[in-house]
Amino acid sequence: xxxxxxxxxxxxxxxxxxxxxxxxxxxxxxxGAPVTNFDAPVIAGGRSRTRVVxxxxxxxxxxxxxxFPIYWLYATSLRRPGDIYELSPLPWPLSLDSYRTAxxxxxxxxxxxxxxxxxxxxxxxxxxxSLLAAYAFAAWSFPGxxxxxLAFVASWLVPFQVSMLPNYVLLHQLGxxxxxxxxxxxxxxxxxxxxxxxQHLDSFPKELLEAARMDGRSSWSTLWTVxxxxxxxxxxxxxxxLLVNAWNEYFxxxxxxxxxxxxxxxxxxxxxxxTEGNDWGPLTATAGLACLPxxxxxxxxxxxxxxxxxxxxxx
Amino acid sequence: MKRPFARRSFSLVxxxxxxxxxxxxACGSPGGGDEDTSSKATAKIPELGKDQKVSIVFESxxxxxxxxxxxxxxxxxxxxxxxxxNIDVTPQKPQGSSPNPATDTVSSLQSQIAAGxxxxxxxxxxxxxxxxxxxxxxxxxxxxxxxxxxxxxxxxAKHPFAPTARTLANWDGKTYGVPFVFSTPVLYYNAxxxxxxxxDPAKPPKTWDEAQQYARTIVDKTNRDGLYLDCxxxxxxDWCFQSLxxxxxxxxxxxxxxxxxxxxxxxxxxxxxxxGWVKDGLTPVLGQKQAYESFAxxxxxxxxxxxxxxxxxxxxSKGKWDLKAAEMPSFGSKPTVPTNSxxxxxxxxxxPAKQRAGWELIKFLTSEDAYKTISTKIGYLxxxxxxxxxxxxxxxxxxxxxxxxPNIAQLARMEPWVSIPGVNYIQVRDGMMDAxxxxxxxxxDPQSTLTAALKQGAALLPKA
Numbered sequence: 091x092x093x094x095x096x097x098x099x100x101x102x103x104x105x106x107x108x109x110x111x112x113x114x115x116x117x118x119x120x121x122g123a124p125v126t127n128f129d130a131p132v133i134a135g136g137r138s139r140t141r142v143v144x145x146x147x148x149x150x151x152x153x154x155x156x157x158f159p160i161y162w163l164y165a166t167s168l169r170r171p172g173d174i175y176e177l178s179p180l181p182w183p184l185s186l187d188s189y190r191t192a193x194x195x196x197x198x199x200x201x202x203x204x205x206x207x208x209x210x211x212x213x214x215x216x217x218x219x220s221l222l223a224a225y226a227f228a229a230w231s232f233p234g235x236x237x238x239x240l241a242f243v244a245s246w247l248v249p250f251q252v253s254m255l256p257n258y259v260l261l262h263q264l265g266x267x268x269x270x271x272x273x274x275x276x277x278x279x280x281x282x283x284x285x286x287x288x289q290h291l292d293s294f295p296k297e298l299l300e301a302a303r304m305d306g307r308s309s310w311s312t313l314w315t316v317x318x319x320x321x322x323x324x325x326x327x328x329x330x331x332l333l334v335n336a337w338n339e340y341f342x343x344x345x346x347x348x349x350x351x352x353x354x355x356x357x358x359x360x361x362x363x364x365t366e367g368n369d370w371g372p373l374t375a376t377a378g379l380a381c382l383p384x385x386x387x388x389x390x391x392x393x394x395x396x397x398x399x400x401x402x403x404x405x
Numbered sequence: 406m407k408r409p410f411a412r413r414s415f416s417l418v419x420x421x422x423x424x425x426x427x428x429x430x431a432c433g434s435p436g437g438g439d440e441d442t443s444s445k446a447t448a449k450i451p452e453l454g455k456d457q458k459v460s461i462v463f464e465s466x467x468x469x470x471x472x473x474x475x476x477x478x479x480x481x482x483x484x485x486x487x488x489x490x491n492i493d494v495t496p497q498k499p500q501g502s503s504p505n506p507a508t509d510t511v512s513s514l515q516s517q518i519a520a521g522x523x524x525x526x527x528x529x530x531x532x533x534x535x536x537x538x539x540x541x542x543x544x545x546x547x548x549x550x551x552x553x554x555x556x557x558x559x560x561x562a563k564h565p566f567a568p569t570a571r572t573l574a575n576w577d578g579k580t581y582g583v584p585f586v587f588s589t590p591v592l593y594y595n596a597x598x599x600x601x602x603x604x605d606p607a608k609p610p611k612t613w614d615e616a617q618q619y620a621r622t623i624v625d626k627t628n629r630d631g632l633y634l635d636c637x638x639x640x641x642x643d644w645c646f647q648s649l650x651x652x653x654x655x656x657x658x659x660x661x662x663x664x665x666x667x668x669x670x671x672x673x674x675x676x677x678x679x680x681g682w683v684k685d686g687l688t689p690v691l692g693q694k695q696a697y698e699s700f701a702x703x704x705x706x707x708x709x710x711x712x713x714x715x716x717x718x719x720x721x722s723k724g725k726w727d728l729k730a731a732e733m734p735s736f737g738s739k740p741t742v743p744t745n746s747x748x749x750x751x752x753x754x755x756x757p758a759k760q761r762a763g764w765e766l767i768k769f770l771t772s773e774d775a776y777k778t779i780s781t782k783i784g785y786l787x788x789x790x791x792x793x794x795x796x797x798x799x800x801x802x803x804x805x806x807x808x809x810x811p812n813i814a815q816l817a818r819m820e821p822w823v824s825i826p827g828v829n830y831i832q833v834r835d836g837m838m839d840a841x842x843x844x845x846x847x848x849x850d851p852q853s854t855l856t857a858a859l860k861q862g863a864a865l866l867p868k869a
Contacts, residue, residue, distance in 0.1 A: 175702035175721055195471040255516055262520040268497075341502045345516075348497040351469055360471040362504045367697055367717035369472060 160381075167374035174370045188371030189379075195372060196357045198379060205337060205354040206383065208270055212277045212336035217329055220283030221321075225313050227284075228291035229299060239288070246281030250341065258345060272346045273353070277336070283328055290324040291317070326394040330387070337384050354380040450549050450757040450764075453491065459762040460493040461754070464513070464524035466506040467586075469498030473716075477782040485769045492762045497524065507748075511831075514541055514753070525754035526763040528585060531573060531745060532642055532834065534824040535662075538576050543751035545579045550764050555580045558768050564791035564798065566771075569819040574749040583771050586785050587747020588712035589815040590636065590645045592616075592734060593808075596727035598706045602626040609707075609731035613678060616707060616734050620687040623706040631687040633696045634709040637679055637845045639838040640693050644746045644822040645709065646841060649675045651742035651820060652735060657837065662826050665862050667837055668855040675736075676844045676851045683845055690846050709733060711746045712786055712812050719784075719808075732811040743815040744822045773798065786812050829865035836862045 169176060170185040192198060227239055257276050258267075266272035294317065302312040318325070340355040347353065351360045358380060361373035453459060463482070467474045482494050500516065501509030511533050517523045518541070529537050537543045546555050559566045566584070574582030596606035602623045610616035620631025636645030647657050655671025658664070666672075682688040691699060700708045701721025708718075715730075722728040735741045750770060752763040769775060776787040781802050790813055792798035803809055825833050840858035843849040 171720075172723060172725070175698055177702075255519060258516055259520045262522055267522075344502040345500045348464075348500045348513075349495065351471075356469075357471070359504065360469055360475075363470040363472075363474065363506075367701075367714050368694065372471070 163374050163381075164378050166370055167378045169371070171371050188375040191369075192361075192372035192375040192379075196351070196360060196376060198357070198376060201352065201354045201357045202379070202383070204270060204352050205380070208273050208339075208343075208353060209333055209336040211274050212339075213329060213333040215274070215278030216280035216283045216332045216336075217325065219279045220287045220328070221313075221318070221325070223279075223284045224287035224291050225309075225317060227288050228294060229309065229312075242281045242284045244281075245279075246285060254342075254345065261346065267346055268349045269346075270352065273339075273343050277339070277342065280332060283332060286328055287321075287324065290321060294320070322394070326391050330391045333387065334384055337380075449551055450760045453758060453761050453765075456491065457758060458491050458493070459758045460495065461525040461759050461762045461766065462495045462497060463526045463763075463766060464497050464499060464510075465528035466499055466510055466748075467528070468496045469506055473783050477778060480782075481770060481775055481778060484774075485766060488769070489762075489765055492765060494766060511536065511541070523753050525752065525756075525759045526766055527751050527753050528748045529582070529751055530748045531587070531822045532644065532824050532830070534574060534576070534581075534749075535826050536824070536828065536830055537751060538581055540828060541753065543581055543753055544760065545576075545581050546583070546752065546764070547579045549752065549760050552580075554764075555583075558583065558771065561773055561789055564773055564789040564795065566788050567790045567816045567819075569816060570745075570788045573745060573821050574751070582749030582751040583767050584745075584749045584788060585747070585771060586713075586779070587745040587788075588786055589743035589745060589812055589819055590648050590709050590733045591712055591715075591808075591811050591815075592707060592709050592731045593700070593715070593718055594707045594729055594731065595700070595703060595705070595722075596729045597703070598623055598627055598629055598726070602706070606727070606729065609729070610734050613734045613736055617678075617682065617687065620682065620706060621685075624687055627706075629703075630689040630699070630705040632682060632707045633688055633691065633700065633705050634679065635693055635696065635711075635714075636709060637676075637838075638693050638842045639835055641838070643834050643838055644744055645711070646675075646838065647822055648733070648742060648744040651744065652733070652739060654736075654739055656823075658823055658825055662823065663866075665825075665833070665837070665859050665866070668852070668859040673851045673855060676841060676855070679845045680848065680851065684848065688845075712784070712809070713746065715808060716784055728808070730808040730811050732815055740818070741815075743819045745819055746822065780809075784809075786816075790816060825866075827865065827867040833862040833865050836865075 165179070165181045166174065167188050168184050168186070169181040169188070170183065171187050171191070173181070174188075223242065227235065261267050261272045261276065264272075266275065298316055298320075299312060302316045307315065338355065339353075340359075343353050343356055344359070347356060351357050354376070358373060358376050361369040361376065363369070465478070467478050469475065478496065482496055486492065486494060499506050499509040499513035501513050503509050507530065510527070510529055514523060514527060514529075527543070529541075529543070559571045565571075570584045570587075572580075573584045573587075574580065592609060594606075594609055599606040599619075602619075603626060604619055604622060610619050616632055623629055623631045634645070634649070635641050636649055643657060650657055650667065650672045653671040653675050655666065655669055655675075657667040657672065659666050679688070683690060689696065689699065689705065696705070697708070697710065697714050697717060698721075699705050700710075701717050703722065703726045710718075718728050733741050733743060750767045752760050752767070754760050754763055771788070773789055773792060776789050776792060777799060779785050780787045780792070780799055784806065786809065787793065787799055793803035793809070793813060794800060824830060827833070836858050840849075840854045844851045844854050
């Protein structure tokens, strides 16, 4: 979004003066003249206009390149089952057979529900623990603070695969294997969340915290009545990030849920097979459906983020 | 200034130490089977009492795939539980995140063994045989239930296992597993492209030289790709590459499995040929999945592949082009040596009651009835080959599915897919197949590339 709007912003100031003369067509059109007959604004304008055009073209191509796989996903899901391997850019005639197969072979509604539960609880848990930890780091100084903070950072830096097996063994001992809680519980604390929120809270005016304390508010009520309302934008942004991460989580559910493909990402994988090749039709149909909720949530929450930023800017 | 720095570096040291410890803990634990379990299992396990309730966990990569596989297997498990009301079976797929669950089988067992809760019955590939027996400690069926019972199961009520299939999961004369599902390399071809190129669809190539000529004709006359062998990439593993090398008179590992031999002339010749096909534009430079989807789309003339992928080809060709199958071509007049892909069923449990229940399950899944279900619903090769001639068996199905014919013919002279020895077998195998891929698709020099890979692989073999 911000990338795409950048060039037009610079456009008026640069091209404004140059747009007056016909020589603005660019250096190459005027032959050898521009080299000797140096007319700064005109050349600058021509150059910047080509730059704008080239910039827009590049961005448009990049945009297309980004959107194309998503388009191809939906295009494939809408082809007739017999046309799955076709390479024509437009799927025609359209067919919903792949969606029908997906719903027949996999309980898509249950998977959607399960994934929503897992993603929401995980993201909320991470948001809550991150907020508490970041608040503690920002509001108090205590012995071992730096070490503790580094431990959080390290937990984020160490790849999950490293701690996977101990986590797995612990889940086994707790009897949580093959349950959704087993997917959620080891993930309710996020090093990244603590890291990001701490940065935000560090820039939070200390005077406000002081004032709240002098008003006789407890730390707990300061957190919820002073800090959180002012942190809404950051929390929304982090919330989106954590939710999307949790929604797309594949590795850990694939470890824990051995007896059932209970979440969407595993449901999608169930159409990839060891023995028969991939069943692209229902696979793309399920993947397409899996994208939709997160897309909607993103759109809704994004408005909060933007308005949050705007409001804080006006104050 | 100095103190915080010192403190920070101290905490970093502490952290990295903690991390290193957890890494070590994670690496050290899996696969550590102890020695006494195998000796304990030498006495025959007792039969289950009538009212003795047993629950077992069955781990197979066939579960977790939507569609006919899971449905068929759930149906079979349901039938089994009905026939054995005292045995309760919980099916599960291997844990792990690779798109192909079959590649997760061993690592899945390792972490479950580390957690102390391995499944009781497992389906494992033949390439993992050595590791399964010596590191995962699957139990010798001969010791558990007796040689006679094992052989009686192979003999079946009416239709015995194909003789070449019976011994695939044997080690030092003992049967450890019952081969379950596998295929030999089959040459699938697009008869419609053959006709378009002026080739006779009823006469598939008998030798690779013929296949090469056919491919030339197809490329010249139809603008399609000529030929693809799904045997020459790392992801394909080495089952079919072993078959090619053996059909050319060589081996990838010596007969006593002590030395690697894939840098010898027979392997080099195979790869020179295949490299030539890519250089001449007869074989497209495609990954495994891209290639079989391209063939399914009708863009490749001939395709050497396991029958496991046949379903994809049948679906892709339906109403569009004519899919046919032939035996794999030979190198000149040398006889072909088909090898097997696939997997066997093993017992992993240490508990005698679960072992007995597991054996009942294995017997059921490899019975004539089960193969009837598996072949008709999934299209897999029935290892009790007599079924295809039995009117009460699969005769009708076989008549309607001529694609199975070359596979059954090749079963008669099939040789085992040899597992590479030692705990580093996957790395050795991948190293070999990496070299193969580099040679065929990236034009590396066959002899020197194989020699270099072999040198690295040899260092990873167990010391004699």
